[in-house]
Amino acid sequence: MSTEVRAAGPDGTNWTTWLRTRIARTVPPGQALPDRQPTYVASWIYVFGVTTVAALLVVLASGAWLALGGAAWWHVSNLGRFVNSLHLWSVELFFVFMVLHLWGQFWMASWRGHRTLTWVTGVIAFVASIGTAFTGYLSQSNFDSQWISTQAKDGLNAVGIGAWFNVLNPGQMLLWHVVLLPFAVGVIAVVHVVLVRRHGVVPPIGAEEE
Amino acid sequence: MTTTIPRQRRRVREAADFPTRPYDLVKEFVAALVVVTLLTVGLAAAFSSPDESAITMRRWAQVAPADVVATATAELAGTSASATYGPPYNHNGSGQNLLGIPLQQWGGVRLPVRSPNLVLQPLSDLVATPAVTAALAAWHRASPAARTAWATAYGDALAKAPGGDPRKVATGNYGPVPLMAVGLLALARSGALEGSLTSSGNFYGGDQTRSLLLLSDGAYLEDQARARQLGGDQWGMMNETGNYPGQPWMWLYTFWYQVKPFSTSGNADALVWGLMLVLTLLLMFLPLIPGLRDIPRWIPVHRLVWREYYRTHPRT
Numbered sequence: 001m002s003t004e005v006r007a008a009g010p011d012g013t014n015w016t017t018w019l020r021t022r023i024a025r026t027v028p029p030g031q032a033l034p035d036r037q038p039t040y041v042a043s044w045i046y047v048f049g050v051t052t053v054a055a056l057l058v059v060l061a062s063g064a065w066l067a068l069g070g071a072a073w074w075h076v077s078n079l080g081r082f083v084n085s086l087h088l089w090s091v092e093l094f095f096v097f098m099v100l101h102l103w104g105q106f107w108m109a110s111w112r113g114h115r116t117l118t119w120v121t122g123v124i125a126f127v128a129s130i131g132t133a134f135t136g137y138l139s140q141s142n143f144d145s146q147w148i149s150t151q152a153k154d155g156l157n158a159v160g161i162g163a164w165f166n167v168l169n170p171g172q173m174l175l176w177h178v179v180l181l182p183f184a185v186g187v188i189a190v191v192h193v194v195l196v197r198r199h200g201v202v203p204p205i206g207a208e209e210e
Numbered sequence: 211m212t213t214t215i216p217r218q219r220r221r222v223r224e225a226a227d228f229p230t231r232p233y234d235l236v237k238e239f240v241a242a243l244v245v246v247t248l249l250t251v252g253l254a255a256a257f258s259s260p261d262e263s264a265i266t267m268r269r270w271a272q273v274a275p276a277d278v279v280a281t282a283t284a285e286l287a288g289t290s291a292s293a294t295y296g297p298p299y300n301h302n303g304s305g306q307n308l309l310g311i312p313l314q315q316w317g318g319v320r321l322p323v324r325s326p327n328l329v330l331q332p333l334s335d336l337v338a339t340p341a342v343t344a345a346l347a348a349w350h351r352a353s354p355a356a357r358t359a360w361a362t363a364y365g366d367a368l369a370k371a372p373g374g375d376p377r378k379v380a381t382g383n384y385g386p387v388p389l390m391a392v393g394l395l396a397l398a399r400s401g402a403l404e405g406s407l408t409s410s411g412n413f414y415g416g417d418q419t420r421s422l423l424l425l426s427d428g429a430y431l432e433d434q435a436r437a438r439q440l441g442g443d444q445w446g447m448m449n450e451t452g453n454y455p456g457q458p459w460m461w462l463y464t465f466w467y468q469v470k471p472f473s474t475s476g477n478a479d480a481l482v483w484g485l486m487l488v489l490t491l492l493l494m495f496l497p498l499i500p501g502l503r504d505i506p507r508w509i510p511v512h513r514l515v516w517r518e519y520y521r522t523h524p525r526t
Contacts, residue, residue, distance in 0.1 A: 033235055033236065034233065034235060035232065035233060035234065035235070036230040036231065036232055036233055037230060037231065037233040038225050038228040038229065038230055039228065039229045039230065039231050039519070040228060040516055040518070040519040041233070042516075042518050042519075043514075043515045043516070045515050047238075047242070050238055050239050050242045051242045051245070051246055053239070053242075054239065054242040054243040054245075054246040054247075055246045055250075057243060058243075058246055058247055058250050062250070074261070075261060081258065081259065081261065082254060082255075082258075084259050084261070085253075085254035085255075085257070085258045085259040086250055086251065086254045087259075088254070088259040088454075089249075089250050089253035089254050089257070089259075090246070090250045092253075092455055093246060093249060093250060093253075095458070095459050097246075099459065104515070106496075106505075106506060107506050107509075107511035107512055107515065108506065108512050108515055108516075109503065109506040109507065109512070111496070111497030111503070113222060113224065113225075115497075116497040116498065119494075119496070119497050120494055120495070120497075123490070123493050123494040124494070127490060130457075130459055130460065133457060133459070134457065134460075137450070137457070140261070141264060142261050142262055142263060142264050143262040143263060143264055143265060143434070143451060144260065144262065144450045144451055145264065146264050146265060146422065146425065146431065147431065147434075147435045147440055147446075148447075148450075149422060150422055150423075150425070150426035150431065151442060151446070151447065152447075154479045155479040155482065155483055157295075157297065157298060157305065157306075157314055157317070157479075158305065158306040158308075158313065158314050158477070158479035158480035158483060159308065159313045159314070159317075159479075159480055159483045159484070160297070160313040160314055160315075160316050160317030160318075161317065162298050162317065162321075163297075163298035163317055163318070163320035163321050164320075166321060166417075166419060168417075168418055168419040168422045168423065169416070169417045169418065169419055170416070170418055171416035171417060172417075199224075199225070200224065200225030200226060201225050202225070203223060203224075203225060203228060204512065204515075204516040204519045204520065204523075205506065205507060205512050205516075207223065207228075207516075207519065207523065208222050208223050209222060209223065
């Protein structure tokens with residue numbers, strides 16, 4: 001007697017099996033965490049994608065550590081100042097790696113072979129990261145925050161969005177910095193990585209066609 | 211009769227169609243995480259991070275008292291930058307437009323700030339000297355035209371006084387304005403001005419909009435920033451205090467402010483934002499734009515990336 005388990009519910013409306021099938025179709029098993037890569041993947045330029053993700057994790061971890069002490073902790077504590085320094089330098093590294101990754105993907109024309117959305121999500125992640133870093137400067141509650149906010153308000157007000165994104169309100173900027181924008185960067189980064197794994201590493205230019 | 215034989219469609223090779231070699235993604239990620247963490251710790255230990263204290267109203271009053279008095283007078287006269295700003299703070303200016311499109315006007319006045327209140331409200335809320343209390347009463351009794359005339363005349367007189375020193379101002383009909391401006395200076399010196407502007411009756415004051423507008427209406431903040439090479443025309447938007455990298459990823463945004471027509475335009479902010487939006491969209495949709503998407507084929511940097519592949523596949 002056959003004991004085969006049906007892939008879907010009797011009427012095909014099982015949401016769980018639908019989601020499982022959808023996930024498996026998006027990134028087939030083995031493709032999410034591959035143990036083999038095409039032989040053309042042999043350059044240091046490929047390192048910068050994974051270092052960008054690694055730096056993002058260090059940014060998030062150091063930011064979470066800063067959040068434990070509160071907004072003003074790092075001004076009055078040597079440990080807090082060091083954690084702030086970790087946060088600052090991890091952000092600088094994050095951008096260095098991300099920009100190198102972006103330039104690398106540009107020169108490899110990595111949008112080829114149905115990878116346009118991968119490129120688009122990468123650019124969105126880059127822009128969202130700039131916004132996140134910017135709100136970090138506004139949340140420092142020091143001279144830099146005062147000067148940067150009073151200058152930046154003119155750009156935002158000039159295009160009519162300054163009232164909704166008020167850079168002179170550090171409470172609002174802190175929440176954007178620690179909740180809304182990191183969430184956006186995190187989600188788009190996950191989508192980007194999923195798309196990378198789904199399509200695999202782009203073949204060399206000229207090698208795609210048989 | 212001729213028959214057309216359809217050309218066989220060329221199959222596009224996917225990544226999975228190429229020969230493979232063993233690869234450990236998780237090990238690579240863990241190694242990257244360790245290296246990046248060590249790099250971060252090393253940089254943080256070696257260079258720390260900048261933290262120059264915020265300018266307090268007390269410091270402003272102690273170091274540049276004439277600037278505080280001049281700023282208070284400008285707020286009362288309605289001639290300060292925030293008084294004439296327009297949306298989102300008031301209707302006293304048209305704001306910038308982007309190629310004729312009044313986006314700033316469309317945003318509306320949603321953070322209303324009456325510039326005289328940046329002076330009147332702190333003076334009214336806090337315990338003041340009898341002289342300041344009397345000056346406030348005289349201000350409120352006067353007509354709007356008289357208030358403006360007093361404040362404007364006093365502002366002009368301050369501008370002509372040596373060093374803007376209120377003590378060296380020529381005599382004139384300034385009404386209660388000198389007493390009110392000096393009263394605000396005293397409040398700033400006491401350290402109570404920030405709290406009054408920020409809390410406005412709310413115990414948990416967390417919005418610095420009004421205190422930052424008042425501070426930036428003065429010259430002191432900008433003087434301090436320019437002394438640190440942080441002015442808008444000094445690439446200041448991407449820099450920070452001290453010898454730190456700041457936000458170099460904003461170099462292109464900052465660049466436009468250094469060149470004409472942006473550097474001399476009254477609509478510079480709107481124009482730069484509009485231009486950066488267009489450039490960002492071009493970057494985002496670059497794969498769909500003929501010409502731009504072909505640059506990597508024309509300039510064969512990819513030959514360096516895949517040099518091993520091209521060496522073993524010379525025909526590609």
